[in-house]
Amino acid sequence: MKTEKTHLPPKWAERVLEWYCRPGVLEDLQGDLHEFFDRNLENKGPFRAKVNYVIDVVKFMRPYTVKKLEILDNITTFIMFKNYFKTSIRSIGRNKLFSAINVIGLAISMSVCLLMISFLSEVFSYDNFHVDKDRMYRIMTSNQFLQEDPSDFASTSVLVGKRLQEEVPGIESSVIMRRNFGGDAKIGDKTIPISGIWAGEGFFDVFKAFPLIQGNPETALKEPYSIVLTEEAAVKLFGDEDPMGKIIQLRSENSYTVTGIVQKPPHNSHFTFETLGSFITYENERKKNSTGNYWISWNDIWSNYVYMVLEPNTSASQVNAALKAIQDEENAKNDRVNNYVKLQSIGAIMPGPDLSNNIGKSMNTSILWLLSGLTFIVILCAGFNYTNLSIARSLRRAKEVGVRKVVGASRKQVFSQFIVEAIIISLISLVFATLLFYVIKPEFLNLDGEIQEVAKIQTTPTLFIYFFVFSIVIGIMAGFFPAVFLSKLKAVKVLKDAGSTTLFKKINMRKVLIVVQFTLSLAFIISATIGYRQYKYALAFDLGFKTENVLNVRLSGNDANTVANAFRSIPEVTEISKSLMIPSIGNRYGNTLKYDDPMDSVTLYYNIIDENYIPLMDHDLVAGTNFESRPEQEKEEVIIVNEQVLKRFNIGTPDEAIGKQIQLGGGTNGNKVRIIGVVKDFHYAKISDGIKSFGFRYRPGEYDYLNLKINTNDIVGTMDKLKSAWLDIDDVHEFSAMFYDERIERAYSEFSVMFTIVGFLAFITISLAALGLLGMAVYTAETRLKEISIRKVLGATEGSLIKLLARGFMWLLIIAALIAVPATYFLFDSVVLAQSVNRISIGIIELMSGVVVIFAIGFLTIGSQTLKAAKSNPAETLRTE
Amino acid sequence: MKGTNLGEFEELVLLTIAALMEEAYSVSICDEIERITERKIKLGVVHSVLNRLEKKGYVQSHLGEATKVRGGRRKRFFTVTHAGKATLHKVKEQRDQLWNLIPEFTMKLV
Numbered sequence: 001m002k003t004e005k006t007h008l009p010p011k012w013a014e015r016v017l018e019w020y021c022r023p024g025v026l027e028d029l030q031g032d033l034h035e036f037f038d039r040n041l042e043n044k045g046p047f048r049a050k051v052n053y054v055i056d057v058v059k060f061m062r063p064y065t066v067k068k069l070e071i072l073d074n075i076t077t078f079i080m081f082k083n084y085f086k087t088s089i090r091s092i093g094r095n096k097l098f099s100a101i102n103v104i105g106l107a108i109s110m111s112v113c114l115l116m117i118s119f120l121s122e123v124f125s126y127d128n129f130h131v132d133k134d135r136m137y138r139i140m141t142s143n144q145f146l147q148e149d150p151s152d153f154a155s156t157s158v159l160v161g162k163r164l165q166e167e168v169p170g171i172e173s174s175v176i177m178r179r180n181f182g183g184d185a186k187i188g189d190k191t192i193p194i195s196g197i198w199a200g201e202g203f204f205d206v207f208k209a210f211p212l213i214q215g216n217p218e219t220a221l222k223e224p225y226s227i228v229l230t231e232e233a234a235v236k237l238f239g240d241e242d243p244m245g246k247i248i249q250l251r252s253e254n255s256y257t258v259t260g261i262v263q264k265p266p267h268n269s270h271f272t273f274e275t276l277g278s279f280i281t282y283e284n285e286r287k288k289n290s291t292g293n294y295w296i297s298w299n300d301i302w303s304n305y306v307y308m309v310l311e312p313n314t315s316a317s318q319v320n321a322a323l324k325a326i327q328d329e330e331n332a333k334n335d336r337v338n339n340y341v342k343l344q345s346i347g348a349i350m351p352g353p354d355l356s357n358n359i360g361k362s363m364n365t366s367i368l369w370l371l372s373g374l375t376f377i378v379i380l381c382a383g384f385n386y387t388n389l390s391i392a393r394s395l396r397r398a399k400e401v402g403v404r405k406v407v408g409a410s411r412k413q414v415f416s417q418f419i420v421e422a423i424i425i426s427l428i429s430l431v432f433a434t435l436l437f438y439v440i441k442p443e444f445l446n447l448d449g450e451i452q453e454v455a456k457i458q459t460t461p462t463l464f465i466y467f468f469v470f471s472i473v474i475g476i477m478a479g480f481f482p483a484v485f486l487s488k489l490k491a492v493k494v495l496k497d498a499g500s501t502t503l504f505k506k507i508n509m510r511k512v513l514i515v516v517q518f519t520l521s522l523a524f525i526i527s528a529t530i531g532y533r534q535y536k537y538a539l540a541f542d543l544g545f546k547t548e549n550v551l552n553v554r555l556s557g558n559d560a561n562t563v564a565n566a567f568r569s570i571p572e573v574t575e576i577s578k579s580l581m582i583p584s585i586g587n588r589y590g591n592t593l594k595y596d597d598p599m600d601s602v603t604l605y606y607n608i609i610d611e612n613y614i615p616l617m618d619h620d621l622v623a624g625t626n627f628e629s630r631p632e633q634e635k636e637e638v639i640i641v642n643e644q645v646l647k648r649f650n651i652g653t654p655d656e657a658i659g660k661q662i663q664l665g666g667g668t669n670g671n672k673v674r675i676i677g678v679v680k681d682f683h684y685a686k687i688s689d690g691i692k693s694f695g696f697r698y699r700p701g702e703y704d705y706l707n708l709k710i711n712t713n714d715i716v717g718t719m720d721k722l723k724s725a726w727l728d729i730d731d732v733h734e735f736s737a738m739f740y741d742e743r744i745e746r747a748y749s750e751f752s753v754m755f756t757i758v759g760f761l762a763f764i765t766i767s768l769a770a771l772g773l774l775g776m777a778v779y780t781a782e783t784r785l786k787e788i789s790i791r792k793v794l795g796a797t798e799g800s801l802i803k804l805l806a807r808g809f810m811w812l813l814i815i816a817a818l819i820a821v822p823a824t825y826f827l828f829d830s831v832v833l834a835q836s837v838n839r840i841s842i843g844i845i846e847l848m849s850g851v852v853v854i855f856a857i858g859f860l861t862i863g864s865q866t867l868k869a870a871k872s873n874p875a876e877t878l879r880t881e
Numbered sequence: 882m883k884g885t886n887l888g889e890f891e892e893l894v895l896l897t898i899a900a901l902m903e904e905a906y907s908v909s910i911c912d913e914i915e916r917i918t919e920r921k922i923k924l925g926v927v928h929s930v931l932n933r934l935e936k937k938g939y940v941q942s943h944l945g946e947a948t949k950v951r952g953g954r955r956k957r958f959f960t961v962t963h964a965g966k967a968t969l970h971k972v973k974e975q976r977d978q979l980w981n982l983i984p985e986f987t988m989k990l991v
Contacts, residue, residue, distance in 0.1 A: 031954030032907050059925050064932045
């Protein structure tokens with residue numbers, strides 16, 4: 001008898017039977033089959049028994065056992081659709097306030113979602129136009145100095161590209177590219193600045209989606225001093241003339257021949273170019289110069305890019321393995337720096353990981369996740385509103401459901417009726433949302449230059465299809481719970497004692513939803529407040545030097561002294577200094593620095609300045625002296641360092657450090673310099689980064705910027721004067737100047753963008769939550785109107801009635817606050833701001849301001865409705881009883 | 882004439898139900914016919930015949946008590962309805978009439 005218990009008919013066969021069999025026949029048929037199964041088990045053994053069971057299950061598929069086809073049901077639903085539509089429209093029209101709350105809420109949040117959908121679809125369309133995009137890869141590099149954290153680069157070395165082309169099998173085509181081709185192009189006596197990239201021979205084999213309009217793709221980039229122009233560039237340089245074969249003087253008067261005209265890369269390519277210079281030119285020039293072989297070494301990974309198309313039967317892991325072999329071999333030759341190379345699929349570039357030295361646009365995947373997450377929360381809140389109000393009002397619809405069920409509607413049909421209603425609401429909202437979408441679209445694009453560069457958000461027909469599908473999905477999601485709830489109602493119960501609230505006992509979910517909504521709104525407000533405060537803090541932060549009224553002018557390749565002399569004649573310019581770069585806005589230049597121990601080195605971040613810079617910027621010299629003016633100098637001899645350098649190498653007090661020798665640059669070509677001054681620590685990078693070793697170097701001739709101290713009341717007039725002075729010297733490049741404070745503001749734009757977006761979303765969620773609360777308050781007041789009237793007749797005061805009605809809601813708000821405040825505090829304190837060195841401390845004001853706002857809004861909404869109910873004349877409401 | 886006609890196998894099943902009385906359900910009917918006719922009877926055939934008889938109104942069915950065997954499923958017991966009984970009688974009468982017409986010696990040759 002034991003075998004009977006261990007052996008059971010196959011589960012899946014039973015399930016098949018359950019699936020097709022009519023419920024009336026199912027049970028005894030199952031029983032019969034089971035009995036035969038047991039019999040077979042004894043006579044023929046478990047295997048035969050199971051096989052027979054399966055055969056029987058199949059054999060019993062007969063007309064009288066099989067369920068009625070469901071298509072019939074579906075047809076009924078379809079026929080009923082007209083009715084559903086009509087009742088839905090009537091119900092929407094009957095409850096104007098609730099419908100309006102739902103439509104407004106959904107429309108506002110949907111407009112944000114539409115924006116997000118169009119943004120995402122654009123970002124994900126990047127590089128989709130490439131032929132063979134599934135087989136297209138580039139090499140990315142992870143650079144590790146000693147045991148420090150490696151940093152990831154989009155660029156790589158020329159060497160790995162060369163070795164890939166020579167040694168690795170399975171590559172269909174590949175190309176080595178390099179940034180920073182271009183400069184001032186001279187054609188006849190015209191000078192026009194152009195930009196571009198160096199590209200190897202294989203460029204047009206890899207990027208087949210960049211077709212040549214004129215010229216031969218095989219040879220266009222083969223010869224040295226070849227240049228390929230985009231159509232725009234050709235028009236810019238040559239106007240209507242045929243550019244093919246024309247000569248362009250470029251980069252120290254070298255003559256480049258135009259060998260091709262290429263179509264302009266589309267907007268959604270992760271890199272674009274104006275011109276392409278043949279890479280062989282760069283190679284030849286480097287070989288001619290005796291500056292060494294660094295450019296082709298394993299460690300020069302800063303500006304070169306290697307793209308390839310794999311053969312169809314080659315996998316990325318095969319190539320990765322080959323690259324690893326090369327990498328191990330090369331890394332073995334280096335003792336300090338390790339470079340790890342691997343393939344990155346072209347589809348994973350944009351959006352993709354956060355890489356340094358990108359060749360073009362990039363968008364961090366985590367930002368996209370963050371944005372979509374926030375948007376999702378907003379739509380969730382609007383959906384909650386719908387769900388909440390619909391369930392609350394379902395008391396009134398219960399009778400309708402009861403009648404429908406009595407007449408013969410199945411649960412499924414009632415369900416689909418309410419889903420249809422939700423979808424109708426959602427489609428109406430879509431119309432308004434689309435209008436709103438056009439309003440907020442330009443606002444979003446203007447938020448940040450980066451967004452504008454990445455996305456254009458053009459509305460295409462496909463986008464509208466997405467919108468439509470999206471709104472239907474939203475409708476289904478929002479309508480799901482009410483539909484389930486209403487379709488579950490028992491006809492008899494509803495019709496017997498409709499109005500009895502016992503039916504609606506279990507809908508505590510409403511309260512949960514309200515709490516979730518307010519928790520999210522609170523979290524949003526608090527985040528926005530903290531973001532805003534951090535932004536203001538960064539702007540007002542004492543960087544350690546003065547940036548007021550300092551105008552930075554980009555030299556664009558002009559001689560610093562010439563420009564400085566021209567500006568000096570303008571009276572509003574009180575001081576002028578020169579520098580290589582502008583610190584504190586995020587850029588850094590670095591070099592290796594050593595002291596006594598040749599094995600101990602550190603990265604020295606530096607700026608090259610002249611003798612006027614330190615006084616102009618009001619840097620605090622702790623010890624020693626400023627640079628002295630020396631027009632030309634053969635060798636760099638002196639340096640001014642910050643206090644961190646002294647700490648790092650234990651050089652002692654600032655005064656002791658004066659005169660000490662330190663070595664700049666690693667290896668044999670290091671240069672010993674003498675410390676002549678120590679400057680107080682200041683924030684040369686962004687304030688979220690700490691302060692490390694920094695030095696001011698003095699190398700006349702290596703300046704990129706002029707720093708002008710301006711003293712004027714008429715900024716526009718002064719700028720005009722400066723501009724005309726600039727044009728006298730250089731009519732090719734634009735006058736590019738920006739006030740230091742503005743530059744800093746821009747450097748911290750991520751904060752401003754963050755708090756703008758979060759603030760906007762906070763505003764929306766609060767509005768939604770308030771709308772929802774309003775709906776609930778109106779509903780409660782309405783349903784309890786009689787109760788209120790009776791209480792009033794019996795002597796309750798208005799105040800006590802308000803308290804009675806509002807108490808429940810206020811409790812929900814308090815719970816929401818208790819969840820949101822600690823959660824947001826934790827999020828910012830230990831996650832978002834945790835890595836920032838200089839940050840605001842999150843105080844009571846930041847945390848409580850949001851709570852106060854929410855409570856004020858909540859109280860106003862509830863209070864107004866309850867007051868209305870409490871003030872109503874009992875005689876009016878009770879008369880009909 | 883689907884409503885009134887009774888096929889050979891249908892008659893057999895109907896008679897078996899009547900014979901088994903309280904214990905007539907698909908499997909026992911199947912076994913009983915097998916025992917009497919010494920034919921191999923498929924459950925599926927019995928099942929569909931029972932279904933047909935029920936449609937014609939010759940049998941009635943009800944579900945019995947759940948037991949531990951058969952995976953806990955209840956049995957569907959069948960009883961012959963009045964119409965069923967009448968039809969059985971009618972069939973028997975027809976057969977008897979025909980039997981009476983046959984001269985005795987013809988049969989003896991068999």
